[in-house]
Every structure is written in C-alpha cells, then in structure tokens.
Amino acid sequence: xxxxxxxxxxxxxxxxxxxxxxxxxxxxxxxxxxxxxxxxxxxxxxxxxxxxxxxxxxxxxxxxxxxxxxxxxxxxxxxxxxxxxxxxxxxxxxxxxxxxxxxxxxxxxxxxxxxxxxxxxxxxxxxxxxxxxxxxxxxxxxxxxxxxxxxxxxxxxxxxxxxxxxxxxxxxxxxxxxxxxxxxxxxxxxxxxxxxxxxxxxxxxxxxxxxxxxxxxxxxxxxxxxxxxxxxxxxxxxxxxxxxxxxxxxxxxxxxxxxxxxxxxxxxxxxxxxxxxx
Amino acid sequence: xxxxxxxxxxxxxxxxxxxxxxxxxxxxxxxxxxxxxxxxxxxxxxxxxxxxxxxxxxxxxxxxxxxxxxxxxxxxxxxxxxxxxxxxxxxxxxxxxxxxxxxxxxxxxxxxxxxxxxxxxxxxxxxxxxxxxxxxxxxxxxxxxxxxxxxxxxxxxxxxxxxxxxxxxxxxxxxxxxxxxxxxxxxxxxxxxxxxxxxxxxxxxxxxxxxxxxxxxxxxxxxxxxxxxxxxxxxxxxxxxxxxxxxxxxxxxxxxxxxxxxxxxxxxxxxxxxxxxx
Numbered sequence: 001x002x003x004x005x006x007x008x009x010x011x012x013x014x015x016x017x018x019x020x021x022x023x024x025x026x027x028x029x030x031x032x033x034x035x036x037x038x039x040x041x042x043x044x045x046x047x048x049x050x051x052x053x054x055x056x057x058x059x060x061x062x063x064x065x066x067x068x069x070x071x072x073x074x075x076x077x078x079x080x081x082x083x084x085x086x087x088x089x090x091x092x093x094x095x096x097x098x099x100x101x102x103x104x105x106x107x108x109x110x111x112x113x114x115x116x117x118x119x120x121x122x123x124x125x126x127x128x129x130x131x132x133x134x135x136x137x138x139x140x141x142x143x144x145x146x147x148x149x150x151x152x153x154x155x156x157x158x159x160x161x162x163x164x165x166x167x168x169x170x171x172x173x174x175x176x177x178x179x180x181x182x183x184x185x186x187x188x189x190x191x192x193x194x195x196x197x198x199x200x201x202x203x204x205x206x207x208x209x210x211x212x213x214x215x216x217x218x219x220x221x222x223x224x225x226x227x228x229x230x231x232x233x234x235x236x237x238x239x240x241x242x243x244x245x246x247x248x249x250x251x252x253x254x255x256x257x258x259x260x261x262x263x264x265x266x267x268x269x270x271x272x273x274x275x276x277x278x
Numbered sequence: 279x280x281x282x283x284x285x286x287x288x289x290x291x292x293x294x295x296x297x298x299x300x301x302x303x304x305x306x307x308x309x310x311x312x313x314x315x316x317x318x319x320x321x322x323x324x325x326x327x328x329x330x331x332x333x334x335x336x337x338x339x340x341x342x343x344x345x346x347x348x349x350x351x352x353x354x355x356x357x358x359x360x361x362x363x364x365x366x367x368x369x370x371x372x373x374x375x376x377x378x379x380x381x382x383x384x385x386x387x388x389x390x391x392x393x394x395x396x397x398x399x400x401x402x403x404x405x406x407x408x409x410x411x412x413x414x415x416x417x418x419x420x421x422x423x424x425x426x427x428x429x430x431x432x433x434x435x436x437x438x439x440x441x442x443x444x445x446x447x448x449x450x451x452x453x454x455x456x457x458x459x460x461x462x463x464x465x466x467x468x469x470x471x472x473x474x475x476x477x478x479x480x481x482x483x484x485x486x487x488x489x490x491x492x493x494x495x496x497x498x499x500x501x502x503x504x505x506x507x508x509x510x511x512x513x514x515x516x517x518x519x520x521x522x523x524x525x526x527x528x529x530x531x532x533x534x535x536x537x538x539x540x541x542x543x544x545x546x547x548x549x550x551x552x553x554x555x556x
Contacts, residue, residue, distance in 0.1 A: 013515075015515040016514075016515055020515060075512075229551065230551040233517055233551035234353075234517075234550065234551050236294075237291075237293040237294055237298065237516065237517040237518070237547035238515065238516065238517065239511055239515040239516065239517055240515070269515035272512065273507065273508040273511035273512050274552035274553075275552075
C-alpha cells in the first residue's frame with residue numbers, strides 16, 4: 001500500500017472499534033453526558049451512528065430509536081437491532097427523514113442526538129485522531145472521510161493545527177467539496193454513492209470547523225472507491241466498508257495532495273460477508 | 279466471538295504476516311540457513327508456502343520454483359508470481375505432484391524445500407506460538423489448523439508441554455485425525471475441502487511430534503468452515519481464508535474441547551475480494 005500510494009501509511013482501524021465504526025466514540029461521549037432522568041434518545045442514521053447510539057444507551061439502560069432510510073443496508077439494520085435500537089423507517093431523501101423525525105419527537109418524550117452536528121459527538125470522534133497522534137508515528141498529515149463532518153471536524157480540533165487534516169469525499173456526494181469552494185454550505189447531492197455512510201450533508205458546526213482550518217477536500221470516484229475496498233481486503237486482509245475506502249481511493253486519485261507520513265482513519269467495516277463464502 | 283465460542287479468545291493474526299500467511303516464518307528460517315552457493319530452490323505448494331518461499335529466496339537473490347496443482351486458487355498463483363516464483367503445473371493428486379517434482383529435480387540444479395516435513399520449517403512456524411505465549415495472555419490452550427503439520431508441530435514444540443495444543447482439521451481431509459487414532463500415518467483423503475491449504479497429508483516428522491504429545495485433533499465440517507469465514511469477516515472485520523477458519527469452526531463444533539483462555543492462530547488470509555465490491 002505504501003508503494004501504491006507513495007507514502008508511509010499508518011492506519012487507525014476504527015472498523016475494529018465497538019459496533020464496527022468510529023461512531024461509538026461520539027455516541028458514548030454524548031450519552032455519558034446526558035442527564036440521568038432521560039429515558040429515550042432518537043437519532044437518524046444510515047446505520048453506524050444508530051448502532052453506536054444503541055450500544056452507548058445500552059450502557060445506561062436508556063432506550064434508543066433510529067430513523068433509517070428504507071434503502072439502508074440490511075446488514076447495518078441488523079447491527080442496530082442487535083444493540084437494541086428500535087428502527088423507524090423513512091424515505092431516502094433529507095425531507096422525509098426530517099419529517100419522520102419531527103413526527104416522532106412530537107409524539108414521544110425522547111432526546112434527539114444529532115449524528116454529527118453536535119459538539120459532544122465531534123469531541124468524541126476527535127479521540128480517534130488523538131490516539132493516532134499519541135501513537136508516535138511522526139505523522140505530517142491525517143486523512144479522514146467526510147460525510148456529515150463529525151469525524152473530520154473532530155480530527156481538525158484534535159490535530160490543533162499541528163498536523164494537516166485532509167478530507168476525502170465521494171465525488172457523487174461532494175457537498176463538502178462544493179461548500180469549501182463556495183465559502184458557504186451547499187445542499188446535499190442525491191444519496192446515490194456506494195459510500196452509504198457519507199451520503200449525509202455537511203453539518204453547520206462541522207462546516208465552520210472545516211472552513212476555519214481551510215481544509216482541503218479530495219474527491220474519489222465510485223470506481224476507485226470499489227477498487228480501494230478490494231486493495232485493503234486483498235493486501236491488508238482487513239474488511240472495510242466503502243465509506244472507509246474513500247480515503248484510500250482519494251489518496252490514489254490525488255497523489256499530489258499526499259504527504260510523506262500519513263495517518264489514515266479507516267472509519268468502519270460494517271459490510272456483509274459476500275455469498276462466495278456461503 | 280467469545281460468547282459464541284464460550285471462551286476468552288486471543289487471535290494471532292498470521293493473515294497479517296508477510297505474504298499473507300504464517301508460511302513466511304518457516305520459509306525465511308529455512309532459506310537463511312541455506313549455503314550461499316545455492317542458486318535455486320523448488321517446492322510444492324497450493325500457494326501459501328510457495329509465496330513464502332519466493333519471498334524468502336528473494337531476500338537472498340535465489341530463484342524459486344513451485345510445483346502447483348492446476349486447480350490451485352488463481353489468487354494464490356498470482357501471489358506466488360508477485361514474489362517472483364516460477365510456477366510448474368501438476369495434477370491435483372499426490373502422485374502427479376511427486377512425479378512432476380522428481381522430473382524437475384532430475385533436470386535442474388535446485389534444492390528441494392519440503393513445505394512442512396522439515397525441522398527448519400517446523401522451527402520457523404513455531405515462532406508464531408512463541409510470540410503468542412510471550413504476549414502474556416495467560417493462555418491455557420492454543421488451537422491451530424493442521425494440514426501437513428508444520429504449524430501444528432511447531433506449536434507443540436514451542437508450547438513445550440506448558441500449554442495444550444489442539445489441532446483443527448477439515449472433516450473431509452481428516453488424515454491427521456485418523457493417523458492419531460490409528461497410531462500410524464494414514465493416507466490422505468481426496469483433496470476436496472474448501473480449506474485448500476489443508477489438503478496435504480500429515481508429514482512424517484510432523485506426525486511423530488503430534489503423536490508424542492498425544493495431540494487432540496478436532497474436526498470441522500465444510501458448512502461450519504464457511505460459516506466461520508463469515509463470522510470472522512462480519513464480527514471481527516478480518517479477512518481469513520477457509521484454511522484459517524477451520525480452527526474457529528472446530529471450536530464451535532467441539533465446545534467440550536475448548537478451554538477458558540484460548541490462543542487461536544489465524545493461519546492466513548489469501549482469498550480474493552469477492553465481485554460484490556467490483
């Protein structure tokens with residue numbers, strides 16, 4: 001991989017994290033700060049934040065509800081249910097998610113936890129970068145995927161200007177890229193990328209952190225994302241989901257942006273084992 | 279996984295090893311002991327030993343030839359060639375392999391390195407168990423797959439009677455199981471198990487070490503081997519090949535044989551990424 005990318009790579013394997021993704025960090029950091037009289041929380045998620053929140057609320061014996069698009073991965077649905085979440089279906093588009101969530105909140109006494117536009121979530125996700133920097137790899141750059149921006153903005157705060165943070169985004173979901181160019185948040189593109197965890201639009205707090213750091217956003221095509229899943233599978237023997245492969249794909253597509261000693265956060269590994277092994 | 283198996287499991291991930299399998303250990307230990315006037319080595323392999331030998335000989339600028347069954351995995355063939363091996367086709371059965379190898383040795387000045395029935399290979403493979411024991415997991419048992427017996431006999435020597443070594447074998451390739459029952463080496467069964475690295479028959483030196491230790495051999499069915507590949511993929515996000523999954527499968531099928539704190543050697547991960555990610 002070092003030869004292919006032309007850099008010394010150091011991987012932070014958040015696919016090995018509890019619930020299979022970095023999302024466990026922000027969820028537990030948030031849930032542990034909730035008042036003890038809260039009985040239920042609700043969020044929206046394509047899967048990983050939902051599973052993380054279900055796991056974290058389970059530690060405090062709270063209930064969790066997750067608004068999930070009907071086209072979400074069945075593997076991720078099962079993962080959320082395994083950790084105790086109650087799923088509520090919504091449509092694929094942003095409007096449907098918002099209306100289903102508001103409807104739920106109007107009828108239930110539940111606390112909404114935003115999946116990324118929340119300082120507690122951002123702080124939790126930033127702990128992955130803190131650990132990466134503490135590992136003494138002498139990094140001069142860190143690459144993270146950007147969807148809503150929880151992981152990315154947490155990384156920027158954790159790096160604190162000492163190490164550059166580069167964001168990787170699917171070309172088909174390049175609202176962070178367009179937002180950085182325009183200087184203001186741009187609307188999300190249709191949720192069609194294979195990187196299902198990165199379909200959401202950049203959050204407000206998240207954007208302000210990316211913008212203040214003048215963050216570079218590098219794009220990855222769908223073909224290169226799939227190729228990166230394969231490379232990591234075959235060369236590193238590590239299972240990552242397409243949303244995690246976006247960083248490897250973006251590095252391969254943008255070699256001029258890659259520094260010498262690069263930390264790479266592999267954000268999650270929640271994909272089913274293909275039928276070939278059945 | 280701990281809950282499923284009913285034990286505290288500690289995995290030695292030899293799929294993360296150079297060349298993607300534990301075989302790198304025995305190969306490098308052997309090649310570094312060869313006289314410097316040797317220019318070429320030859321072996322027979324379904325893939326992992328061949329790739330390991332090619333990698334190890336490359337360190338000393340020697341040439342490597344590998345006799346490979348025509349039905350060997352194309353992924354493993356490419357892996358061997360990537361490390362510089364020259365492949366020589368043979369049929370699937372033992373007789374064909376032996377005759378092709380003898381024919382090659384009659385015509386070429388090359389040193390034969392047996393894939394497992396060799397003290398240098400066994401000592402090298404044993405280093406995986408030494409590292410596992412040095413990791414201070416307070417193990418009371420180690421499970422390893424058994425095919426030719428290089429890894430298994432190395433583990434037994436490394437454990438030195440302090441920790442029990444249990445061997446896991448595909449039911450369809452249970453010549454080690456039958457050999458232990460009979461008290462003498464039994465012929466190999468037809469090479470049909472999905473665990474392609476374990477189709478070979480138990481070596482002579484290897485059998486003598488297993489027998490002296492009164493080693494238990496636990497069997498795994500094909501269905502459970504495939505299920506174990508899936509479990510490790512989905513729960514641990516780690517890519518293992520079926521030959522490695524045999525230990526997990528055998529533990530699940532033989533719970534009464536499993537101790538409390540169990541070291542498990544995941545022997546390799548040389549499988550192609552399925553087309554789902556193409």
